[in-house]
Structure formats: C-alpha cells, structure tokens
Amino acid sequence: MVEPILDALIAPFRQLPESAPPHYVIDCTLGGGGHAAAFLEAFASDPLLSKHRLLGIDQDPEAIARARVRFEKELSTGQLELVQAQFSELGSILQESRRPALGILADLGFSSDQLNDAERGLSFQSDGPLDMRLNPSQGISCRDLLARTTEQELVKILSEYGEERFSNRIAKAIMDVRRKTGVPRTTRELADLIVRSVPPPARHGRIHAATRTFQALRIAVNGELEQLDSLLEHAILQLQPGGRVAVLSFHSLEDRKVKLAFRGENFKVLTKKPLEADEAEVRRNSRSRSAKLRIAEKEGSC
Numbered sequence: 001m002v003e004p005i006l007d008a009l010i011a012p013f014r015q016l017p018e019s020a021p022p023h024y025v026i027d028c029t030l031g032g033g034g035h036a037a038a039f040l041e042a043f044a045s046d047p048l049l050s051k052h053r054l055l056g057i058d059q060d061p062e063a064i065a066r067a068r069v070r071f072e073k074e075l076s077t078g079q080l081e082l083v084q085a086q087f088s089e090l091g092s093i094l095q096e097s098r099r100p101a102l103g104i105l106a107d108l109g110f111s112s113d114q115l116n117d118a119e120r121g122l123s124f125q126s127d128g129p130l131d132m133r134l135n136p137s138q139g140i141s142c143r144d145l146l147a148r149t150t151e152q153e154l155v156k157i158l159s160e161y162g163e164e165r166f167s168n169r170i171a172k173a174i175m176d177v178r179r180k181t182g183v184p185r186t187t188r189e190l191a192d193l194i195v196r197s198v199p200p201p202a203r204h205g206r207i208h209a210a211t212r213t214f215q216a217l218r219i220a221v222n223g224e225l226e227q228l229d230s231l232l233e234h235a236i237l238q239l240q241p242g243g244r245v246a247v248l249s250f251h252s253l254e255d256r257k258v259k260l261a262f263r264g265e266n267f268k269v270l271t272k273k274p275l276e277a278d279e280a281e282v283r284r285n286s287r288s289r290s291a292k293l294r295i296a297e298k299e300g301s302c
C-alpha cells in the first residue's frame with residue numbers, strides 16, 4: 001500500500017509556506033526501502049518539495065546497511081538520513097535532533113529479506129537457528145525465551161499473540177521436550193514438534209500448523225506490542241501540528257491499539273475504516289491480505 005500512504009503523508013508538506021525550513025517524513029520501519037524510495041522520488045520530482053527530507057529508522061543493522069548502498073546518492077545530498085534504532089526511541093531521537101516531523105510511517109512486522117534469511121529463524125519453511133530477533137544483537141533469542149518461560153506463560157503467548165487454539169497442547173509438548181532432551185535448536189525441530197503435538201486433522205490444513213506459534217513467538221521475542229505502545233503513546237506526539245501518521249498493521253491486536261490511539265484528543269482520524277490491500281496487491285504479496293492501514297492527522301495547522 002504505497003500510494004495511499006504517499007498521498008496522505010505528502011499532503012501536509014504542500015501546505016507549508018515556501019520559507020519553511022526542511023521538514024521530515026520519518027519512515028520508522030525502513031526494511032527493504034520500498035516506501036522510502038517512493039517518498040524520496042516524490043520529494044525529488046517536485047521543486048516545491050525538494051528541500052524536505054526522509055529519516056529512515058530500522059532496528060535491523062542489515063536493513064540499514066542495505067539502505068546505505070541502495071540510497072548512496074540521497075544520503076550524499078542529505079535528502080535521506082538513517083538511524084539504526086527501535087522506533088520506541090523515536091520521541092527522543094526527534095527531540096534531541098530538533099528535526100521537525102510532518103509525517104510518520106510505521107509498516108509493522110518483518111521484511112521479506114528477514115523472512116527469507118534462514119539464519120534469522122523467522123520461517124518454518126527453511127531450517128535455521130531458533131532466533132527470531134529482528135535485531136540479532138538485542139534481547140534474547142526465541143530458544144532462550146523457550147528455555148526460561150513457564151508453561152503458563154507460554155500458553156498465554158500462544159493464545160494471545162497467535163490466537164492458537166491448540167496453545168495448551170503445543171506448550172505442553174515444548175515443555176516435555178525441554179525436560180527430556182532440551183529446547184529445540186532449529187526452526188525445523190520446533191515446527192516438527194508443533195505438527196506432532198496438534199490433533200491429526202489439524203496437521204495438514206491449508207495453513208501450516210506452526211504458523212500461529214511462530215507468529216506469537218516472534219511478537220514475544222521482539223516485544224512488538226510494547227514497541228507499538230511506545231510509538232503510539234510518546235513518539236507520535238512529536239509530530240508537528242497538521243502532520244500525519246500512518247500505521248500499517250498485520251495483527252488484530254496491533255490494529256486495535258492503533259485505532260484507540262488515533263481516537264485521542266490530539267488526532268483527527270482520516271480513515272474511518274482501515275484501508276485494506278486490493279486483489280491485485282494480495283496477488284503480488286499474499287502477506288498484504290491481513291494488512292490494515294490507518295491514518296490520522298495531528299490537530300492544528302502547519
């Protein structure tokens with residue numbers, strides 16, 4: 001969903017007086033740089049917007065390293081700035097640097113680069129270490145989480161973050177294996193264990209039996225809901241009046257948080273219902289099937 005995000009977040013820049021200093025769009029989730037490239041192109045192709053800038057943030061050092069290569073030119077002209085950080089830190093990043101933010105984008109979750117890198121341990125389709133961290137040098141791996149958690153906590157993670165109906169059985173199976181032979185070391189070992197632990201009819205359904213457990217564990221390992229809370233409670237308050245924030249989420253818990261935050265007194269909601277991907281986009285990228293886009297505007301004028 002590039003177009004609606006671009007249209008919504010660029011609009012306030014057109015309201016700025018010509019004498020205004022450079023303002024920023026903050027891409028909190030740079031990933032492979034798809035949205036970033038669209039913003040940079042929109043700024044570069046319009047003489048009235050060309051002084052404005054993009055600040056790209058990602059917690060993944062590899063995403064930042066790739067962006068340094070892809071956007072070498074824009075970095076050299078100062079049109080793009082990059083920071084490797086979690087977006088929960090955005091409030092202090094903006095305050096300290098005094099960059100005026102007129103647009104904030106968060107496209108939540110993981111990128112296809114991360115999913116396709118077996119070493120990240122995000123996918124049960126390929127075999128890799130059971131890690132799941134989006135920043136491999138921050139926090140604890142999935143394997144460590146499984147080694148430390150109690151069965152009750154695990155059931156809660158799987159049922160709340162994964163809406164996994166077999167959370168009790170899966171958690172028990174993981175605890176049994178942990179006692180007997182140790183926590184699974186690889187994504188394949190965990191996926192096989194999950195398949196064995198669910199009732200036979202659920203083993204070969206349309207969706208792989210490990211899908212929900214992997215999603216739940218990834219959310220827990222990366223503290224994804226806490227990160228979003230922080231972005232919604234603190235960071236977006238740094239937007240300039242008239243600035244806009246767009247959040248693209250893939251999980252009902254995330255979407256609910258965004259919906260509630262945008263109802264706050266400082267914001268006007270621009271999407272009464274969340275925007276969803278059209279058929280063509282779903283065909284191109286099946287993950288967009290569950291995407292929900294909400295956009296809000298900070299009260300006041302720029």
Ligand SMILES: C[S@@+](CC[C@H](N)C(=O)[O-])C[C@H]1O[C@@H](n2cnc3c(N)ncnc32)[C@H](O)[C@@H]1O
Pocket residue numbers: 028029030031032033034035036057058059060063085086087088107108109110111112134227
């Ligand atoms: C769905 S991808 C973004 C794709 C990007 N919009 C594009 O067009 O290529 C999500 C990215 O956000 C990053 N990310 C997730 N949570 C984050 C957080 N709390 N702070 C910073 N980056 C985060 C991930 O590392 C990943 O690179």
